[in-house]
Amino acid sequence: MLWIKNFARISPTTSYVGNLFRNCESYTLSSRFCTALQHSETVQATDQAVNGLEQQQQRYHGLAPTKEGEKPRVLVLGSGWAGCRLMKGIDTSIYDVVCVSPRNHMVFTPLLASTCVGTLEFRSVAEPISRIQPAISREPGSYYFLANCSRLDSENHEVHCETVTDGLSTTLEPWKFKIAYDKLVLACGAEASTFGINGVLENAIFLREVHHAQEIRRKLLLNLMLSEVPGIGEEEKRRLLHCVVVGGGPTGVEFSGELSDFIMKDVRERYAHVKDDIRVTLIEARDILSSFDDGLRQYAIKQLNKSGVKLVRGIVKEVKPQKLILDDGTDVPYGLLVWSTGVGPSSFVKSLGLPKDPGGRIGIDEWMRVPSVEDVFAIGDCSGYLESTGKSTLPALAQVAEREGKYLANLLNVMGKAGGGRAWSAKGTELGEPFVYKHLGSMATIGRYKALVDLRESKEGKGISMAGFVSWFIWRSAYLTRVLSWRNRFYVAINWLTTFIFGRDISRI
Numbered sequence: 001m002l003w004i005k006n007f008a009r010i011s012p013t014t015s016y017v018g019n020l021f022r023n024c025e026s027y028t029l030s031s032r033f034c035t036a037l038q039h040s041e042t043v044q045a046t047d048q049a050v051n052g053l054e055q056q057q058q059r060y061h062g063l064a065p066t067k068e069g070e071k072p073r074v075l076v077l078g079s080g081w082a083g084c085r086l087m088k089g090i091d092t093s094i095y096d097v098v099c100v101s102p103r104n105h106m107v108f109t110p111l112l113a114s115t116c117v118g119t120l121e122f123r124s125v126a127e128p129i130s131r132i133q134p135a136i137s138r139e140p141g142s143y144y145f146l147a148n149c150s151r152l153d154s155e156n157h158e159v160h161c162e163t164v165t166d167g168l169s170t171t172l173e174p175w176k177f178k179i180a181y182d183k184l185v186l187a188c189g190a191e192a193s194t195f196g197i198n199g200v201l202e203n204a205i206f207l208r209e210v211h212h213a214q215e216i217r218r219k220l221l222l223n224l225m226l227s228e229v230p231g232i233g234e235e236e237k238r239r240l241l242h243c244v245v246v247g248g249g250p251t252g253v254e255f256s257g258e259l260s261d262f263i264m265k266d267v268r269e270r271y272a273h274v275k276d277d278i279r280v281t282l283i284e285a286r287d288i289l290s291s292f293d294d295g296l297r298q299y300a301i302k303q304l305n306k307s308g309v310k311l312v313r314g315i316v317k318e319v320k321p322q323k324l325i326l327d328d329g330t331d332v333p334y335g336l337l338v339w340s341t342g343v344g345p346s347s348f349v350k351s352l353g354l355p356k357d358p359g360g361r362i363g364i365d366e367w368m369r370v371p372s373v374e375d376v377f378a379i380g381d382c383s384g385y386l387e388s389t390g391k392s393t394l395p396a397l398a399q400v401a402e403r404e405g406k407y408l409a410n411l412l413n414v415m416g417k418a419g420g421g422r423a424w425s426a427k428g429t430e431l432g433e434p435f436v437y438k439h440l441g442s443m444a445t446i447g448r449y450k451a452l453v454d455l456r457e458s459k460e461g462k463g464i465s466m467a468g469f470v471s472w473f474i475w476r477s478a479y480l481t482r483v484l485s486w487r488n489r490f491y492v493a494i495n496w497l498t499t500f501i502f503g504r505d506i507s508r509i
Contacts, residue, residue, distance in 0.1 A: 061177045061178075062161070062177035062178040062179050062180075063098065063143075063178075063179045063180055064180055065157070065180040065423070066096070066141075066180070066182060066422070070096075070141065071094065071095055071096045071141060071421075072094070072095055072096070072182035072183065072416065072421035072422045072423075073095065073096045073097075073098055073141070073179075073180070073181055073182050073183070074090060074095045074096070074097050074098070074181070074182065074183045074184075074185065074412060075098045075099075075100065075159060075179055075181035075183070075184050075185065076097065076098070076099045076100070076185045076187055077100050077101070077149050077159070077184070077185065077186050077187060077188045078099075078101055078186070078187035078188040078189055078380065078382075079099060079101035079103055079104070079105065079106055079129055080106065080107075080187060080189045080380055080381070080401060081106070081109075081380065081398045081401035081402045081405065082187040082189075082379040082380030082381075082401035082402065082404050082405040083099070083101070083185065083187030083379075083380065083405065084106040084127070084129065084132050084133075084405070084484075085401070085402045085403075085404075085405030085406050085409070086185060086187065086379065086405035086406070086408050086409045086412075087099060087129070087132055087133040087136075087409075088132050088133055088405075088409070088484075089405070089406055089409030089410065089413075090133070090409045090412060090413065091413045091416065092133070092135040092139060092142065094413060094416035094417065094421060095182075095183075095412070095416060095421060096135075096139060096141035096142045097133060097135055097136060097139075097142045098142060098143050098144075098145070098179060098181075099129055099133075099136060099143070099144045099145070100144075100145045100147050100148075100149060100159070100161055100179070101129075101144075101145075101146070101147075102146065102147070102148055102164045103146075103209070104128060104129055104130075104144060104146060105126040105127055105128050105129060105210075106126070106127045106129065106132060106484070107125055107126060107208075107209060107210055108125040108126075108127065108479075108482075108483055108484070108488070109125075109208070109251075109398060110398065110479050110482075111124070111125050111479060111483075111492065112125055112207060112208075112210070112212075112213055113207065113213075113251065113254045113255040113258045114258055115210070115213045115214075115217070116207070116213045116216045116217050116220070116255065116258065116259070117217070117220070117258050117259060117261070117262035117266075117504055118217070118262070118266075118499070118504035118505040118506065119258060119261075119262075119495065119496070119499050119504055120491075120492060120495045120496075120499075121491065121495055122210050122213065122214060123488075123491065124488055124491040124492050124495055125210065125488070126210055126488075127483075127484045127485055127488060129144050130144065131484075131485055131487075132484060145161065145163075145177075145179075146163060146164050147161040147162055147163045147164055147177075148161065148162055148164060148348070149161050149188070149348060150162050150176075152184075152352055152376075153178075154184075154373040154374070154376060156180075157180055157181055157182070157184075157375065157423050158178050158179065158180050158181070159178065159179050159181060159184065160176065160177075160178045161176070161177055161178065161179065162174045162175070162176050163175045163176075163177075181375070181423070182375065182421060182422050182423045183375050183377070183412060183415075183421070183423075184375060184376045184377065185377045185378070185379065185408065186349075186362060186370075186376065186377065186378040186379070186382055186383070187378070187379050187380045187382065187401075187405070188346060188348060188349065188380075188382050189343075189346065189380055189381045189382055190343035190344060190345060190346055190349075190361075190381035190382060190396060191343060191344060191345070191346045191347070192206040192208060192339060192340075192341070192342075192343055192344075193341050193342045193343055193344040194339070194341075195341070197316055197317065197318065197319060198318050198319065199318055199319030199320055199321075199324075200316075200319050200339055202319075202321075203319050203320065203321055203337060204246070204319060204337045204338070204339035205219065205336070205337065205338055205339065206338075206339050206340070207251055207255060207338055207339075207340055208343075216336065216338060217508075218508060219335075219336050220243070220259075220336055221506060221507075221508040222508065223240040223241060223335040223336060224241070224267065224271050224274065224278075225508070226240055227240045227241050227271075227274045227277070228271070228273050228274060237274065237277055238277055238279075238333070239322060239323075239333040239334065239335055240335035241274055241277045241278040241279065241335060242278075242279050242281065242332075242333060242334050242335050242336075243259055243278070243279065243280045243281070243334070243335065243336045243338070244280075244281045244283065244324065244332060244334040244336070244337050244338070245259075245280070245281070245282045245283070245338045245340065246283045246284075246316055246324075246337070246338070246339050246340065246341060247283075247284065247339065247340035247341040247342070248282060248283075248284030248286075248287070248288030248289065248290075248311075249288075249289070249290075249291075249340060249341075249342065250289065250291075250442070250444040251340045252282060252284075252288075252338070252340040252341075253282070253288055253289055253300060253304070253444055253446060254444055254445050254446070255338060255340065256280055256282045256304060256309050256447070257303075257304065257307065257309075257445055257446040257447030257448070257450075258445075258447065259280050260280055260304070260307035260308055260309050260447045260448075261307070261447045261448065262504060263275075263278055263280070263308065264307065264308070264448075265503065265504070266503050266504045266506060269503070270506055279308070279310065280308060280309045280310065281309070281310045281311075281312055281332065281334075282304070282309055282310070282311050282312065283312045283313075283314055283316065283326075283332075284311070284312075284313060285313070285314065285315045286313075288300065288301065288311065289444060289452070291395075291442055291459075292442060292444075292452060292454050292459070293454065293459045293465065295465070295467075296452045296454060296465065296467055299452070299467045300444070300446050300452060300467075303446050303447065303448060303450050304446060304447070306448070307446075307447050307448055312326075312332075314326040314327060314328060314330070315327040319337065322334070324337065342396070343381055343396050344359075344360065345359070345360040345361055345382070346382065349361065349362060349382050354370055354372060354373065354376075355370070355371070355372050355386060356384075357383075357384030357385060357386060357387070357393050358384075358387065358393070359384055359393055361378075361381075361382055361383050361384035361393065362378040362382055362383045362384070363383075363384065363385070363386035364377070364378050364379075364383045364384070364385060364386065365385075365386065365389055365434075366385075366389060366391070366434030366435055367411065367431050367434055367435065368383070368404060368407065368408045368411070368435060371386070374423075374424055374426075375423055375424065375426065377408055379401065379404040379405055379408055380400075380401040380404060380405070381396040381401060383404075394437055399439075399440055400437060403437065404435065404437075407435045411431060411432070414429075414430075414431070414432060415429050415431075418430065438457065439457045439458070440455070441453070441454055441455035441456060441457075441463070441464075442454045443471075443474070443475045443478065443479075444475075445472060445475050449469050449472050450467065450468055450469065450471070450472055451467070451468075451471040451472035451474070451475040452466075452467050452471055453465070453466050453467070453471040453474050453475065476496070480492055480493065
C-alpha cells in the first residue's frame with residue numbers, strides 16, 4: 001500500500017472518491033447541479049464586468065474639490081468682456097483660475113465690423129485668454145478648457161462640461177467631465193435675438209464672433225465675383241449685390257458705414273463692371289441709434305444717405321433663402337443678410353434653475369451674487385438685477401460687462417484675503433460697497449471718416465456731444481487705447497495705416 005500513499009502525496013488535490021463522484025453515472029443529478037452552479041457564477045461575473053464597464057463609461061472625470069493647503073478655485077464660464085476682465089483682475093496668489101469657454105480668446109467687438117471688409121485683420125480683434133491671464137498657462141492649478149457647460153450642480157459645487165469638437169462629432173466624440181469649484185462666476189454672455197422669426201437662423205449671419213466676420217467677408221467677396229460671371233441675369237446680379245442689414249443699433253450702423261466705405265473706395269476701383277449695382281439697405285423697426293439724441297441721429301441718417309445706404313423702416317416677418325418679407329408684404333431680395341437686432345438669454349441660461357430677472361437673465365443682487373445659491377456670481381450680458389433690488393437691468397454693453405468684471409474681481413480678492421475664498425466660507429464676510437454703474441458715454445462710426453461721440457450719462461444729461469471728423473478721430477483713439485494688449489494695438493495701428501495707403505485687401509481666403 002506504499003505506492004497508494006506516495007500517489008496521494010504527489011497529487012493532493014486528486015481524490016479517487018472525487019473522480020468517482022464526477023465520473024459515475026449514479027451521480028448525474030449532482031453533476032448537473034455543479035455544472036449549473038459553475039454557469040451561474042460565470043454569468044454573474046460577466047454581468048459584473050459589463051456593469052463595471054458601463055459605470056466606467058458613465059463616470060465623469062475632471063477637477064476634484066480643492067484640499068487644505070491648496071488655493072481655492074475660481075471657475076469662470078465664458079471668455080467675453082466680463083469674464084476676461086475678471087480673470088485679468090483676479091489675484092492669482094490667492095486663487096487658482098479655471099476658465100471654460102467654447103473659444104480661447106476674447107473678441108474686441110467694437111472693431112469687429114472693420115474686419116468684415118478688410119480694414120482690419122481678424123487677429124487684430126482677438127486676444128488669447130493666456131495673454132489676458134498668464135497664470136492659466138503657467139500655474140499648476142489654473143487651466144483653460146475648450147468646452148461648454150451642460151449642467152450646474154450648485155448643491156455639490158460642481159459644473160458638468162462637454163468638450164467642443166468643432167464639427168468633428170462624427171470622428172471625435174465629445175468628452176464629458178466635471179469641475180468642482182469654490183467660487184463660480186457665470187459670464188456666459190447672451191445670444192443674438194431672432195424674435196422667433198422663421199428663417200433667421202438658417203439664412204442670416206450674425207456679427208458677434210470672429211467666425212461670423214469671416215463668413216460675412218467670404219460671402220461678400222463671393223457675390224462680387226459671381227456677379228461678373230457671363231450669363232448672370234440682371235435681376236440675379238442685383239440680388240447678389242444687395243447687402244441687407246437688419247437692426248439699426250450701433251453694430252448695424254457701424255457695419256453699414258464700413259460696408260459703404262468699402263463699396264465707394266475699393267469696389268468701384270476693382271469691380272468696375274458691377275460698381276453701379278451694389279447696394280446697402282438698413283432695416284430698422286423704430287429709429288436708428290435710439291440711445292443717441294435726436295441731433296446726432298439726424299446727422300447719422302444724413303451721412304448714411306450720402307454714403308448710399310438706404311434706410312427702411314419696417315418689421316421682418318419671414319426670412320427665405322434669397323429674400324425677406326416685411327410686415328407690409330414687401331419682398332426684399334438679398335445676396336448678403338446680416339442680422340444685428342440685439343441679444344437675449346442663451347439656451348444654457350434658460351435651462352438653469354436659478355431666479356431670473358424680468359428679461360430672462362440670471363437674477364443677481366447689488367454684489368453680483370445669485371442669492372438663491374451659495375458661492376455663485378453672474379456678470380455681463382447673462383445677468384440682470386432681481387426685481388427685489390429695485391434696480392433696472394443694465395444694458396448689454398461692453399463697458400457694463402467690463403466694469404462688472406472689474407468690480408467682481410476686486411470683491412473676490414477682498415473675500416479671499418478675509419478667509420472667505422473657499423466654498424461655504426463667505427458667510428459673514430464684509431463685502432464692501434455694492435456695484436454702481438456710471439455710464440461713460442457712447443460712440444459709433446458711420447463711415448466717410450465721420451463718427452458720433454456722446455459722453456453724457458443720458459440723453460437728457462449735460463456733457464460733450466459731437467459729430468464729424470473730430471469725433472471719428474476720438475473714436476479711433478479711444479478704441480486703440482482700449483485694445484487689451486500692446487501687440488494688438490500695434491496690429492490695429494498698422495492695419496489702419498496700410499488700409500489708408502494701399503486700400504483694403506479683397507482676397508477671398
